[in-house]
Amino acid sequence: MLANPFTKALWETRRSLIGWVLGVSGVGALYAVFWPAMETPEMQEAMASFPQDILDALNYDNLTTASGYLSGSVYGLLVPILVTVFAIGGGTRAVAGDEEAGTLDLLLAHPLSRTRLAMHRVAALLTCLAVITVVLGLVLSAMIVPVGLDGVSVRDLAAMTVHLTLFGATFLALAFAIGAAIGGKGRTLASSSGIAVLAYLAATVIPQVEGLEWVRNLSPYYWYSGEDPLVNGVQTGHALLLAGLTAVLVATGVWRFNRRDVAT
Amino acid sequence: MADNPAIRTERLTKMYGRARGLAGLDLQVTTGEVYGFLGPNGAGKSTTIRLLLDLIRPTSGTATVLGLRPRADGLALRRRIGYLAGDFIVDGRQTGRELLTYLGNLRGGVPRATVDALAERLGLDLGRRIRDLSKGNRQKVGVVQAFMHTPELLILDEPTSGLDPLLQQVFVAMVREAKAAGQTVFMSSHVMSEVQHTADRVGIIRDGRLVAVERVEELRQRSVRRVEVHFSEPVTPSAFVGVPGVSELAVDGPTLHCRLDGPADALVKALGRHTVVSLLIEEPDLEDFFLSVYQHNGGGRDAG
Numbered sequence: 001m002l003a004n005p006f007t008k009a010l011w012e013t014r015r016s017l018i019g020w021v022l023g024v025s026g027v028g029a030l031y032a033v034f035w036p037a038m039e040t041p042e043m044q045e046a047m048a049s050f051p052q053d054i055l056d057a058l059n060y061d062n063l064t065t066a067s068g069y070l071s072g073s074v075y076g077l078l079v080p081i082l083v084t085v086f087a088i089g090g091g092t093r094a095v096a097g098d099e100e101a102g103t104l105d106l107l108l109a110h111p112l113s114r115t116r117l118a119m120h121r122v123a124a125l126l127t128c129l130a131v132i133t134v135v136l137g138l139v140l141s142a143m144i145v146p147v148g149l150d151g152v153s154v155r156d157l158a159a160m161t162v163h164l165t166l167f168g169a170t171f172l173a174l175a176f177a178i179g180a181a182i183g184g185k186g187r188t189l190a191s192s193s194g195i196a197v198l199a200y201l202a203a204t205v206i207p208q209v210e211g212l213e214w215v216r217n218l219s220p221y222y223w224y225s226g227e228d229p230l231v232n233g234v235q236t237g238h239a240l241l242l243a244g245l246t247a248v249l250v251a252t253g254v255w256r257f258n259r260r261d262v263a264t
Numbered sequence: 265m266a267d268n269p270a271i272r273t274e275r276l277t278k279m280y281g282r283a284r285g286l287a288g289l290d291l292q293v294t295t296g297e298v299y300g301f302l303g304p305n306g307a308g309k310s311t312t313i314r315l316l317l318d319l320i321r322p323t324s325g326t327a328t329v330l331g332l333r334p335r336a337d338g339l340a341l342r343r344r345i346g347y348l349a350g351d352f353i354v355d356g357r358q359t360g361r362e363l364l365t366y367l368g369n370l371r372g373g374v375p376r377a378t379v380d381a382l383a384e385r386l387g388l389d390l391g392r393r394i395r396d397l398s399k400g401n402r403q404k405v406g407v408v409q410a411f412m413h414t415p416e417l418l419i420l421d422e423p424t425s426g427l428d429p430l431l432q433q434v435f436v437a438m439v440r441e442a443k444a445a446g447q448t449v450f451m452s453s454h455v456m457s458e459v460q461h462t463a464d465r466v467g468i469i470r471d472g473r474l475v476a477v478e479r480v481e482e483l484r485q486r487s488v489r490r491v492e493v494h495f496s497e498p499v500t501p502s503a504f505v506g507v508p509g510v511s512e513l514a515v516d517g518p519t520l521h522c523r524l525d526g527p528a529d530a531l532v533k534a535l536g537r538h539t540v541v542s543l544l545i546e547e548p549d550l551e552d553f554f555l556s557v558y559q560h561n562g563g564g565r566d567a568g
Contacts, residue, residue: 012355
């Protein structure tokens, strides 16, 4: 478990990972359990009375089907927020947090390159992220029959899981890159979170303004769920955009990290 | 050996924005010696050490460590170095054993027996979480990780801060053994006493420049010592007036006090004409030298 920075990072995060898995899957399961109630005519009527703009902004654009409900509720708001928090928190800790705590010096005084340390830590975080998203997918898959999520297949959930994982990876890479390139825990957290909020607004609120619909095409949030992968399957173009941006961010972060001073 | 230095820097300069961390440091540490790197806080000691480890990069100038460049050959170089920072900071949630196993693995594995032997010698409990350890015990973990792979070069940044006097003695013994085993030791401090028992040479840094380099042995010979002698019967001061190196002579019955400058030979021979009951020559306080270099080098010019 203490063989290298990758296994070390996984080992250190074991308790918090269990918490994240339980939390995210719990939120998903809780929403799913409420689907039978949402299906009732009374609830459908109540939801219909909400202004459409608000429903759009909250991603509740189709609540008449189980997949529309899951897209809007589970995968539309709370889970991506949780995943973003996990990703930005982890990405910030990977370099900037450790540096600010003063614990990076000792490791880098060892025969360990900055590239290797960074890549191992990013890989460990991506592994944790995948565990969180896959367990959520599995939990929901197991609930399809008991809860009556008609029309949702394991294949649909797998596609959604791919998008959710890549979405989380993008913000993980963003926070990692800012921390690795510039350093400073507070700065990294603040700027990554700011960008995440902007991305959310760019996919939901800003496109509602006349002439600004195109803005959503720039948002990782739109690449994540804009084309509804739960219904339409993996959107290759958007998936590649998320994966590509992740790779570029990680590479840029490592490149800058190798060229800068480590703060005391 | 002089043409194969363990550490050599040439005009090494580091600017922090407009503030100067190092201003053209020319340093040479010979292979196999213990080098004391002295200066007050903020003089540039840690900056120098962090440059040698490639944690930061110089604004200009070069550094060569064990014949390698910190930037280009960092991995190969750091494999052969043991580093200890004065404020040894690690994640406190792990035990000493876990941390040392991990750090050992980064070096390709360190025999458990070596770690255990060091820990036992320092009286360190490896099974406890680091956050539950006192500052001194935490520092011991740092000492173990710096020594455990028997590196060719030990870079120690104010290493004994936080160690109690007893452990400082153990540490002094460890540094001497490292030297005896052919290891080079580069040790920074802001007090002379931390290095004077082990260092072959001391370099004094001030405002990012080396202002003096001295052999400790020569400093010792040059420095002033206080002498106290008890005779079996009262003596007359005149017997010691004019003895080379002796000043501030004070005789009170069978007791003599004086200052001694330089070699003790003439005084010892003068004492030999009487029956000496006890003789105390104080260890010279090299701190005075350190302070005098500081007071006399107000301009920070190269005097070394």
